[in-house]
Amino acid sequence: MPGGNATIYDIASDAGVSIATVSRVLRGESNVSQATKEKVLRAMEQRNYRPSSIARGLTSKTTHSLGIILPKLLNPHYAMIFTGAQEEAARQGYTVSLFPWSSLDTKAYDPAAMLLERRLDGIVVCVEYLPADHGEQVLASLRELRRVMPVVLIGCVPPWYDFPAVSNNNAAIMKEIVSYLVSLGHERIAFIGGVKEDNDPMRREIGYREGLTEAHLPYTDSYRVYAKGTPEAGKAALAGILDSLRPEYWPTAVIAMNDLMAMGCQAEARERGILMPEQLSIVGCDDLFCAPYLCPALTSINLHQQRTGARAVQLLISGENKHEIGDWELVERASCARVTK
Amino acid sequence: MPGGNATIYDIASDAGVSIATVSRVLRGESNVSQATKEKVLRAMEQRNYRPSSIARGLTSKTTHSLGIILPKLLNPHYAMIFTGAQEEAARQGYTVSLFPWSSLDTKAYDPAAMLLERRLDGIVVCVEYLPADHGEQVLASLRELRRVMPVVLIGCVPPWYDFPAVSNNNAAIMKEIVSYLVSLGHERIAFIGGVKEDNDPMRREIGYREGLTEAHLPYTDSYRVYAKGTPEAGKAALAGILDSLRPEYWPTAVIAMNDLMAMGCQAEARERGILMPEQLSIVGCDDLFCAPYLCPALTSINLHQQRTGARAVQLLISGENKHEIGDWELVERASCARVTK
DNA sequence: TCTGGATATGTAAGCGCTGTCATTATACCG
DNA sequence: CGGTATAATGACAGCGCTTACATATCCAGA
Structure with missing residues (x-):
């Protein structure tokens, strides 16, 4: 694939500076003179340069990508949560990819490995309706997961598990x-x-x-x-x-x-x-x-599932260890009537 | 975060081999003796080693992650497509992250940049119901996008655009x-x-x-x-x-x-x-x-939206430039009746 | 015994960035 | 005007892998 794949070296040589300087303007550091900054910016512009988040991730140990684990997206409840999470993540420059619970059952591939190898910056896990046949086992794997990356829960787990979470009352x-x-x-x-x-x-x-x-x-x-x-x-x-x-x-x-x-x-x-x-x-x-x-x-x-998803992502990114309780409201429609004698 | 972050060097020294050998067993190359292979495997096991897809991506130029652009997940139609895409992707060892069209309108962040910087291996774009106010402009940006990464469409664009796609008749x-x-x-x-x-x-x-x-x-x-x-x-x-x-x-x-x-x-x-x-x-x-x-x-x-999503991912990964037409069926329910004179 | 070609393994040079440290240019002070 | 604090820049060593390429080992055939 052509296009867009200039490297920091190209920009540096185009602008007549060192790659360190290019990196500096990339990351918006202040100690770069206005003149060189503009030179570099211009070079980037011309090459249509996009820094590789991959290379960046290798050194910075951060991928700016999150994951979300949920039972199934086909239930709009989860689509709302996902949407809220995605929007908040995007707002903060993060990307979010989906890992359905159901995947965990398949043996064709190993989602846990996927999760780990991706070096995600964090993951939100919907545990509201944990499949009953997982039970304690899931909780254990949650703790395991948490040793490797930040985890925020949506839904409740026993409080002594002490996970950051957002749930409903x-x-x-x-x-x-x-x-x-x-x-x-x-x-x-x-x-x-x-x-x-x-x-x-x-x-x-x-x-x-x-x-x-x-x-x-x-x-x-x-x-x-x-x-x-x-x-x-x-x-x-x-x-x-x-x-x-x-x-x-x-x-x-x-x-x-x-x-x-x-x-x-x-x-x-x-x-x-x-x-x-x-x-x-x-x-x-x-x-x-x-x-x-x-x-x-x-x-x-x-x-307010979208808000729930968004809050979960905020907790994930900020690293706060809070358990938040979302609010909610009864929406009256025609399906309930006064009882007739 | 502790855990899981052993490197290929750790494994190599544990197993008493070079990192090249470790890399070989990692990628399942055949020219490794059974004995050393087992040594390496054992070392990996003990350290709970997970190769970094980040580092791998830097050299191999492939991230095993895909993207999907769609109007909004809250419409179950798209949730189905996404689900199908995600499942097929997972089956093939790929991850998929979501980029809603709506994001493109926001100026707070630049989703196009996100897309490009992520070095995705490809992206599927749902153009069935392109927002009318985008029109030709979207098509142009699609071509632009395609210069940088493989694109598969869901839905139709004028045939002379010649995109791989899966759509309905x-x-x-x-x-x-x-x-x-x-x-x-x-x-x-x-x-x-x-x-x-x-x-x-x-x-x-x-x-x-x-x-x-x-x-x-x-x-x-x-x-x-x-x-x-x-x-x-x-x-x-x-x-x-x-x-x-x-x-x-x-x-x-x-x-x-x-x-x-x-x-x-x-x-x-x-x-x-x-x-x-x-x-x-x-x-x-x-x-x-x-x-x-x-x-x-x-x-x-x-x-059959799930199948559609899955096919799109297959085309993306295989690189075939086909335009597939999905099948469909009329599901009769009570909402249609014979007209009464 | 020697040679050629597998087979097995190691060495080292990247990949495209970040970040530390060294170096140079600029400014300010007595 | 020398000297030093300060701002601007460069050199370079990684990050954790992949991948030529080089090397070592072993065995068949001459």
Whole structure:
């Protein structure tokens, strides 16, 4: 490939100075005379010179490139996080490349090696919904990873792990949802949670229970199901609840772990001819772009995921060891209605 | 950061060989005796050695990292493409980082410089829906970019530009949709296209017109609207059509440029009390994950976007200068119905 | 026994930068 | 005007690899 590949030597000889001087103006050091600075700049301009970040990285030990590990980009929740992270990174002159969790399962290649060999300046890891079958093992590999490069988490890990992170107050979110539904007169509120062992889902169930307690409502196992965070799983989960109960005990409201599951719930209810929101209120979480276009439009929690991604990158670059809690808001839409006697 | 940062010198001295030998086993060259090979491997193992791709890149002139430029990841259409690209790249030992088009507008940093300085091994560029206000200018910068690194396009550019690319047969897709609707008895078929000047949208309109012609249906300007590819724009577009016509001339079917716009159309129709699909059939394009969960479930075109992304990466890595046409399929769902007299 | 050609390994010169230290030019002071 | 602090620049040694090229070793064939 031609073009753009002049080296610092070319510029130096063009400008009649040493490479050290070129390097100085490259890095904006002050101790260069105005005259030579301009000479060098002009030479760069003419050659369309671009310093090689590769060569730079070799000496400076810094690549200005970050990584992000997440379950799957196809869930817009993660696309939002990624977008926020990428934008903030770009703003600070960093590049970010993607490493999906799923890759870790394949044996065709070794993503861990990739990560390490790339000499990334840091990596943000989404651990909100850690695959249940990884569990403790993932946490261990996280610590391992951290010995080699800075890591910032999105989501919660047990606090004693002491990772910089940005997460949500999952319990508080669930409590607010419960109290919102209670304010609409609901008393039979089901909870379709994520995989039981996962980090954030666990906290959400706690919040759900606390919310019930605060409202003096009983907690019942039959109103709580665990499932993967997909529409299909959400659909099956609601089906399970309905099938296991006599209609007079059916919940009047369902809290889904995320919007994907909520979509599945809607589908199941629709199939059964259950009127929404009259007979069943549903609230999701994540506030995906499609939430307003579902039937009925889905009440959800906006988690400000882009901001989350951006903050994670900021923590990564600044090196602060903080655990930040993002804010959030309930977005009321048509999917929740006052309960009718 | 401790850990993992042993160098080839450490390994060489541990194993009692020269760095050249270490390098040989690193790259799997055959001319190393079994005995020394094992010694070296053992030394690497013990030190948990990871060769620096940075240092390697400096000499080998190859970084094993790719880039992808696309409008915005928040549209799942692009998330699919990215996912496909990333997976294929990972499979071949490459990493891919994201450069959104939108970045190009910001002046805070210079993404072009970033691209160039990174010494990427190649970049895939999504030009399906080039922002209209870029137009010719983007094409020019594409050629410029190509002088510096391999480029593969997703989407169409004028053929005389001669870029390797993978795209869809947009005209054929539209023709199939039209003939599908015609087969359901529709005669007044509206087309909500993308921005007129954009690459793929332009071809789609051609297909739409050809489809009408084939079915001996007249083409009417009032059934064709241009709009950005967002739900809001789709909603406004349908509103525009309906407002400009007396109800007896309202279209009985609408083809939307993509599912996002189709979602907007559904919303508009719903607000006006138009029954779907009885009074209005809608078909989208992209087959987003939410299509089955809309009301009614949206008939759409599955573009196999992941495969598209993967193919683009394959072309990039192999260096073939081909223009591939991806296949696609109409996914029938409830949003289209036979027209009732 | 000697030679030629594999086969195995080592030496050393980069790759394109950064950063330290030495050197030179410039300025300021008594 | 010599002398020294100061600003501007250059020389050069890496950074951790790859890759000719050189060297050493071994064995078959003459």
